[in-house]
Amino acid sequence: MSPEKLHIDPETLTAMQAGDRAAFARFVDAYSNYVYRVALKILSNPQDAEEVLQNTFLKVLENIHRFESRASLSTWVYRIAVNEALMLLRQQKRQPLAEADWSDEPEEDEDLKPQYFVDWCCLPEEKLLSAELRGYLDEAIRQLPEKLRVVFILRDMERLSVRETSQVLGISESAVKTRLLRARLKLRDILSAYYQPLVAEGARNE
Amino acid sequence: MNEQNKASCDVILRSLSDYVDKTLSAELCQMIxxxxxxxxxxxxxxxxxxxxxxxxxxxxxxxxxxxxxxxxLFRRLDLSDFLKK
Known part of the structure; x- marks a missing residue:
């Protein structure tokens, strides 16, 4: 979902900033699915996603009076949600804030080359989206390094533009593009490995 | 990927995201x-x-x-009064 579709009218924003609870409730309902989804995909755990959901809106409530209407509200909310999710992830891993991980250093060019060339596009969608195979999608995204995973989630699952993704994460647009390419290629390779036996099985049954 | 196409395959790989996002020039698209x-x-x-x-x-x-x-979430935000959609 592109953030333009998450538009909140200026009156609702002004009302929220003036402390109008009904306006804030409307805002929470409009944004909560997006916040929950991003958190769930970053953390892969519904309880953690709920914690991020609550903390994100508490932060929004605390800081909304400072929000300038010239900025994009959805970018701001996504940024808070992503930061909350990454903070929780690091607490769980007991890692300090890995600044180097988020810097804009040039990406290395290794391991871009695809390993699998099996054409699984022929597998029917209902099979790929069956309860059994959905697990592969979750498992594959969990295997992505954090910085690639977050870019993929914002860009390809949430459909934010390259510019919006760069604003949410505070990295350059070229870093978004490079990480997105790597994320897409890695996911494609991981899924191809999963789906290879199914394609072979289909071919045997023909 | 066969050897004679190798250089082109590398170029394709680097431009793949832009190609599927349709943000490449018409000329590059045609080449791909x-x-x-x-x-x-x-x-x-x-x-x-x-x-x-x-x-x-x-x-x-x-x-x-x-x-x-x-x-x-609504309870935590003290918005219980607005729980009904």
Whole structure:
């Protein structure tokens, strides 16, 4: 979902900033699915996603009076949600804030080359989206390094533009593009490995 | 990928995201498409990559906040009065 579709009218924003609870409730309902989804995909755990959901809106409530209407509200909310999710992830891993991980250093060019060339596009969608195979999608995204995973989630699952993704994460647009390419290629390779036996099985049954 | 197409395969790989996002110039698109017509491996990579992106977007769009999670969120935010949609 592109953030333009998450538009909140200026009156609702002004009302929220003036402390109008009904306006804030409307805002929470409009944004909560997006916040929950991003958190769930970053953390892969519904309880953690709920914690991020609550903390994100508490932060929004605390800081909304400072929000300038010239900025994009959805970018701001996504940024808070992503930061909350990454903070929780690091607490769980007991890692300090890995600044180097988020810097804009040039990406290395290794391991871009695809390993699998099996054409699984022929597998029917209902099979790929069956309860059994959905697990592969979750498992594959969990295997992505954090910085690639977050870019993929914002860009390809949430459909934010390259510019919006760069604003949410505070990295350059070229870093978004490079990480997105790597994320897409890695996911494609991981899924191809999963789906290879199914394609072979289909071919045997023909 | 066969040897004579190798250089082109590398170029395709680097431009793959821009190609599937349709943000490349017409000239580059045409160059990629003529390569794809002759390179089944790259064509498979393009097709399955597009499918990968589609599957993730499709499944993400189905995720919504469960009712009990919404209730707890509204209580935490002191918005219980507005729980009814």
């Amino acid at each position: 498409e003529s390569h794809l017509a002759e390179c089944p491996d790259c064509q498979v990579v393009v097709d399955t990559l597009q499918r990968t992106v589609y599957l993730y977007h499709r499944t993400a769009a189905e995720i919504t906040v469960p009712d009990d999670v919404r209730q707890r």
